[in-house]
Amino acid sequence: MELSGAEIIAQFLHDEGVEYLFGYPGGAVLHIYDALLRADSVKHILVRHEQAATHAADGYSRSTGKTGVALVTSGPGMTNAVTGIATAYLDSIPLVVLTGQVPTGVIGSDAFQEVDSVGISRPCVKHNFLVKDVKDLAETLAKAFYVASTGRPGPVVVDIPKDITDPNIKIPYTYQSSIEMRSYNPVTKGHPFQIKKALELMLQAKNPVFYTGGGVVLGNASQSLRSLVRRLNFPITSTLMGLGAYPSSDEQFLGMLGMHGTYEANMAMHDTDVLIAVGARFDDRVTGHLEHFCPTAKIIHIDIDPSSISKTVKVDVPIVGDVDDVLTTMLEMLKETEQNSDTEALKDWWKQIKQWRKKNCLRYNKKTKSIKPQYVIEKLHEVTDDDAYITSDVGQHQMFAAQYYKFEEPRHWINSGGLGTMGFGLPAAMGVQLAHLDKTVACVTGEGSIQMNIQELATCMQYQLPIKIINLNNRYLGMVRQWQEFFYEGRYAMSYMESIPDFVKLAQSYGHVGMQVDQSADVEEALREAFAMKDKLVFIDFITTREENVYPMIAAGKGQHEMELAPDSELV
């Protein structure tokens, strides 16, 4: 088969089984767009801003486990995509981002819409390529998908100069389904000796706790994790990124840990003697002050990325390997040896945990007339089923969603954890909805975040995406305001949002349904009404209490055991 570079891209994406391509055309990618139109092999989703293309591909990937693909033009197209690429990088999401580039002959001449895409993206990609010869194109694309999706996943940028896609230059093409690279051989099998050593430590533990992260979700290890945690009867806590890997409703689940985690989770972490970290990376929002982090614990760390191990916290038993593979091996070893955990010690440990749970750290006043943001999330959880997908933006609403929406399944909680990208929620929800056309998808957001990619309401109309937007509108940049209240004596510098649009009319102007709710008593009905409109995007603007704070909280620089709970006046 003789194809041009542009046709090779269209054909390769088809052969690779790519379902959706999120993109925005421009001069440097016109040959590719022409070939895509004629080939009609991959569904192209036209976003309204390149950042949204990368977030949508990202949301698609997080909710399916498949590699998300985006296509943008050179120069500003590429720079707009960078935020989405960095978002995917920090959360280890497999993306392939194809960026157009000026023709090879003029690279370096400051040509129109030229930027050094490989240079700009280098620090926020797993790897990137510049294709300098059309003969290398197919192999480079194959490498890009291979690198993005294997080992610790991540985004890969392929920069393609316009002359490489010239429709008049045709070369033979064959699809390479597998690829080998001498410099890239990710480890998958954990070392059996290390696994055995870890297991011995776990079986002797008196106060063990599992601390699991996004790696469990990415590594599809949810089932083996559930089996192992139940088999051992250990408590388990999860990071923001790992929510859903273990069911929130389960008695052994302590809730999220970290800065806005539960009291019981952080206290269990502080007092544990054996910590089993699985696919988690000891982020500063999790550890708090390192000196006070798990002071009495022996630490076992299972991760596919060797550089994650002992990066910030020195661990005692490192296991490099695929998380699912390691957990499955542990289960098999337990079966063979028929050993059990220390049941007597665990009884005491659970008793202690029960004491901590009595604090009921997520209590809040439900009897207000005005709308508490926590209440909206609780009701959202009530009116949606366990198979609903929830995306979020970044800020207080994100923490409320993580705390009060009880996730039961992996890949159903989609948010920007590492980079904390405002504007992520809506475009990510588009990718999720396209991947799951018949499922419920809601985007929890705030009036600050939603305006960072509000233009995507047009994309949602074009492709008839019935996303439900839950806008927690407190007229403040809530998380910024909270920090200013706590740490800047209440000086609210630029955290107040003036000139907020009428979101109801705005949604309507795009052809969607807009609703506004300002009474607590109306929340549930409004949600039920919105979710009953199965084929429509509904934007619900909840006017919430203005100065709500996210509790519990470990202030930056404090230890895990120094949690601040909501003041009594807040509790009922």
Next chain:
Amino acid sequence: MRHIISILLENEAGALSRVAGLFSARAYNIESLTVAPTEDSSMSRMTLVTSGSAEIIEQITKQLNKLIDVVKLNDLNVSCEQHIEREMMLIKLKAPVSSRDEIMRLSNIFRGNIIDVSDDVYTVELTGTSEKLNAFIAAFDCDSILETVRSGVMGIARGSSSLHL
């Protein structure tokens, strides 16, 4: 502690900047860095001198290994018992008649070669460890040194252990 890390790198455009970028992005030290193609034209050999605590050096080697263009690497201070390191220097010295004997004598002591001579300037070529080159420089006062150029350290393991595919 000072470590010498030898790296086999894909001979790709941008490979060098990935290594250099990693060091600046993660705030690691680079004391010197030298790179050139090997007998296999698809690969370059890089020698990188860095310093840091044991934990930082461990992170550096892990992060380097994570770069897709890094084929293989060795920390010469960890992976082999002994290693040899060499650095080359070209140094241009003021050579008025009164100090020519001294320059020649010092060059001999340090086993250097005078490789260029003009009316009142000598250029000396010197190979050895970094300390040796430093010592040679220290033997002259600043005013008499017109220019120095150093290759950066190259390193190789002693004995049969070697860094190859």
